[in-house]
Amino acid sequence: MNTVERTTGNLIASALVCCAVVFQPTANAADANANLEPNRDQPMINPAASAQQATTITLLGTKGGPPEDPSGRRAQSSTLLTVNGVHYLIDAGDGVVPRLIKAGVPPYTVRKVFLTHRHLDHTAGLTAFMSQSWFNGWFFHDKYYMDRSTTKPFVEIYGPPDTSTLFEGSMKFLSVSARDTDATAFGTMKLPPEVFSVRTIEKPGVFFDDGTVKVTAIENTHFGIPMPGPIAKNGDFSFAYRFDTPSGSVVFTGDSGPSENITKLAEGADVLVSEVLDFKLLTTESREGVGITKAPNPEQIRFRMEQQHLSPEEVGKMAAKAHVKLVILSHVVPGDVSPKYFVEFVAAVKKYFSGPVILGQDLFQYSMVKQ
Structure with a gap:
């Protein structure tokens, strides 16, 4: 076991990963808990991300919920997992394309997309x-520089039932530009169906295995707990994912409340990337919470949000019970408050979880390399 310690002012983040060496991010992003306002003019690229035998987590968008971050520091939910140089995208909220570019990853090099659920803040960037x-x-890239004889889809999109509805809407939107562009490019710019493929996850369990990465899905509680009064589930599903890689295992909670399913899925994982929400802070310190306090049914909204999302304390309990090695907080709600509150997020998780906790920010990276 290797231990890497990072001093963060009054905080020390100790990264303990079995059978792995942890490479730290560059100076702008190295202090995820103390330096919460990095220089956005400089891409925060981790040299370890280029390692051919590494698993790297890049937080592209760390804001939860549809409202924009007025400061522009946090894009909507999206994370890139890079394993031995191959990219896997988890969710595609608004801002995913510019964040990929800022991270030094051309969007067209990402060929596998995994949507946890179909809410706007996880899918608004899919069309882009x-x-x-x-x-x-x-x-432009593959047509002229790569072998086009294969019929394998250029991009595969995995998601819960009815993900095809999102895909079809995106294709319809793109078809207008494709038709016009093709007409001016002498018939060379068509948008053939084989460019994309949508794969529906019909049931929990292993649904993806490319020989390097194995992905397991489990239903979480984001849609599982109704508000008081009549409300239908409408057949919607929300998933958590576990990625098992040669360098370690990473679990993404997706949007979820407390969930025994996720706890079991995350058992012994090297990294738990978890959503986090503080409802009191949302309604007292955040611009986002104004609409909630003025709504005709604020108590119902509170009930739903507290049951279908994870408080910092619940994240800590889940991480401890699952015996994970490291927690990274993403999908942060509220994401527009003073940085001093983010330190409190971490402290609340650590009430129950003794391992290292990182409050994620956009473009933060964490890498594991198998020895």
Whole structure:
């Protein structure tokens, strides 16, 4: 076991990962808990991300919920997992394309997308991502520089039932530009169906295995607990994912409340990337919470949000029970408050979890390399 300690002012983040060496991010992002306002003009690239035998987590968007971050520091939910140089995208909230570019990853090099659920803050950037995959990837890059004889889809999109509805809407949107562009490019800019493939996750369990990465899905509680009064589930599903890689295992909670399913899925994981929400802070310190306090049913909204999301304390309990080695907080709600409150988020998790906790920020990276 290797131990790497990072001094963060009054905080020390100790990264303990079995059978792995942890490479720390560059100076701008190295202090995820204390330096919460890095220089956004400089991409925060971890040299370890280029290692061919590494697993790297890049937080592209760390804000939860549809409202924008007025400061621009946090894009909507999206995370990139890079394993031995191959990219896997988990969710595609608004801002995913510019964040990929800022991270030094051309969007067209991402060929596998995994959506946890279909809410706007996890899917609003999907169409923009697909446009890059088609125009800059499938056409300009692959058409001229790669073998086009294969019929394998350029991009595969995995998600819960009815993900195809999102995909079809995106394709319809792109088809207008594709038709016009093709007409001026002498028939060379078509948008053929083989560019993309949508794979529906029908049931919990292992649904993806490419020989390097194995992905397991489990339903979480984001849609599982109704508000008081009549409300239908409408057949919607929300998933948590576990990625088992040669360098370690990473679990993404997706949006969820307390969940025994996730606790079991995360058993012994090297990293737990968890959502986090503080409702009191949301309604007292955040601009986002104004609409909630003025709503006709604030108590119902509170009930739903507290049951279908994770407080810092609940994250700590889950992490401790699952015996994970490291917690990274993402999908932060509220994400627009003073940095001093983010330190409190970490402290609340550590009431129950004794391992290292990192409050995620956009473009923060964490890498594991198997020895």
